[in-house]
Amino acid sequence: MKGTLLKDVRYVTDLTQKQLGELIGVSQSAIAQMESETIKILPETKEKIINVLTERNLHQEEIYILGQLKKHYKGV
Structure with a gap:
């Protein structure tokens, strides 16, 4: 797991x-x-x-995609 993915985890959650x-x-x-x-x-x-992600029913691929979308729309 890279630091950028960890940031995405926080954005999404x-x-x-x-x-x-x-x-x-x-x-x-x-x-x-x-x-x-x-x-x-x-x-x-x-x-x-x-485990934190599993409790929230999220998977790594979803985190990446949702994180990218959230960042994109945050800048709009």
């Missing part, structure tokens, strides 16, 4: 960095560093993110 961090057990600054790819997203963190 309407979660702040802090909220997502709380859900997966990391700090807001860790989320920011993952998004900027300053630090790697560890496999166990990816699993927790996938």
Whole structure:
């Protein structure tokens, strides 16, 4: 999972960095560093993110597409 996809996850789920961090057990600054790819997203963190998405009935492909659409229309 890349940092840009993590941002898309937050866009689509309407979660702040802090909220997502709380859900997966990391700090807001860790989320920011993952998004900027300053630090790697560890496999166990990816699993927790996938669990958050699964609880919301979202899949990786949907996140990408919805994230791109939301960004596009946000700029309009």
